Amino acid sequence: MKRIAVFTSGGDSPGMNACIRAVVRTAIYHGIEVYGIRKGYNGMISGDFYKMESSSVSNTIQKGGTILKSARSKEFMTREGRERAFEQLKKYEIDGLVAIGGNGTFTGASMFSEEFGIPIVGAPGTIDNDLYGTDYTIGYDTAVNTALDAIDKIRDTADSHERVFFVEVMGRDSGYIAMPCAIGGGAEIVMIPETITSIEQVIDTLRNGWERSKTSFIIVIAEGDEEGNATQIAAQVKEALPQMDARVTILGHVQRGGAPTAADRLLASQIGIATVEGLINGKSDVMAGIVNSRLVYTPFKDTINKKKIINQRFVRMVEILSI
Numbered sequence: 001m002k003r004i005a006v007f008t009s010g011g012d013s014p015g016m017n018a019c020i021r022a023v024v025r026t027a028i029y030h031g032i033e034v035y036g037i038r039k040g041y042n043g044m045i046s047g048d049f050y051k052m053e054s055s056s057v058s059n060t061i062q063k064g065g066t067i068l069k070s071a072r073s074k075e076f077m078t079r080e081g082r083e084r085a086f087e088q089l090k091k092y093e094i095d096g097l098v099a100i101g102g103n104g105t106f107t108g109a110s111m112f113s114e115e116f117g118i119p120i121v122g123a124p125g126t127i128d129n130d131l132y133g134t135d136y137t138i139g140y141d142t143a144v145n146t147a148l149d150a151i152d153k154i155r156d157t158a159d160s161h162e163r164v165f166f167v168e169v170m171g172r173d174s175g176y177i178a179m180p181c182a183i184g185g186g187a188e189i190v191m192i193p194e195t196i197t198s199i200e201q202v203i204d205t206l207r208n209g210w211e212r213s214k215t216s217f218i219i220v221i222a223e224g225d226e227e228g229n230a231t232q233i234a235a236q237v238k239e240a241l242p243q244m245d246a247r248v249t250i251l252g253h254v255q256r257g258g259a260p261t262a263a264d265r266l267l268a269s270q271i272g273i274a275t276v277e278g279l280i281n282g283k284s285d286v287m288a289g290i291v292n293s294r295l296v297y298t299p300f301k302d303t304i305n306k307k308k309i310i311n312q313r314f315v316r317m318v319e320i321l322s323i
């Protein structure tokens with residue numbers, strides 16, 4: 001392997017830069033040239049490549065976002081788009097790729113490596129932590145801490161005004177962000193796509209708490225919850241409990257930014273090294289991840305198709321601790 005390229009794709013996540021840095025420096029350490037591809041698969045198609053040196057990643061480990069930029073590419077989902085991308089890789093004589101992203105990124109990577117035989121190793125970069133094959137994804141810890149910090153602040157005002165707050169956190173198909181925010185933020189209820197919490201249960205819990213003289217409440221809702229989004233859920237609850245003063249806060253993209261935590265920098269660095277060393281050792285069509293403190297390479301197809309199960313004990317914890 002003489003020359004590899006690295007790119008970030010899909011939703012950005014804090015720690016992506018630490019991962020890019022590790023990829024670049026590991027490649028150089030092993031005598032391999034490394035190119036950066038800007039704007040994910042779109043940049044691969046348009047030929048937005050540049051040679052990276054060790055200094056290209058100086059002063060980046062602590063920065064949020066991604067210095068390579070990111071995109072969700074529609075064009076790469078077409079055969080024609082992938083052909084054009086492959087032409088660019090041939091032009092730059094790239095013989096291996098590191099893809100940093102989530103399930104959309106790996107869906108594309110898996111198709112691409114199957115069709116064109118280009119070796120690709122992935123790094124799990126998403127705040128959602130919804131990828132099978134790693135206990136944690138890069139950016140997840142930071143996102144949870146950002147959301148938790150916001151919830152602590154919301155609690156102050158909820159308490160002062162004796163209000164119910166419906167706080168929506170990210171997690172398209174998963175409650176991984178919502179769960180630690182609910183436990184760590186002392187929420188009364190958590191609503192996540194993996195479990196069913198009906199509106200009636202929410203109303204009952206609030207009514208019981210109210211009757212026991214509780215005056216403020218936090219309900220954490222994952223954006224992908226089956227019952228609807230925070231605004232819809234809050235509207236139904238307000239109708240049933242007009243005596244309670246309710247507000248909605250959608251944390252949104254604030255969770256995607258900011259300096260990565262120590263845990264995310266460490267994970268990103270470990271995984272960045274593992275992607276390049278995986279390529280050197282002939283691995284392809286796999287994601288590098290850490291499971292039970294051990295490095296593992298999981299086929300892209302499994303990372304996308306196998307469901308990472310959320311620990312059901314956490315659901316019970318919220319119930320016990322909010323009494």
Ligand code: F6P
Pocket residue numbers: 011072102126127128170171172223256
């Ligand atoms: O995949 C990460 C994520 O932040 C999800 O939690 C969220 O649903 C989605 O990306 C938002 O994507 P976009 O930034 O494209 O609106």
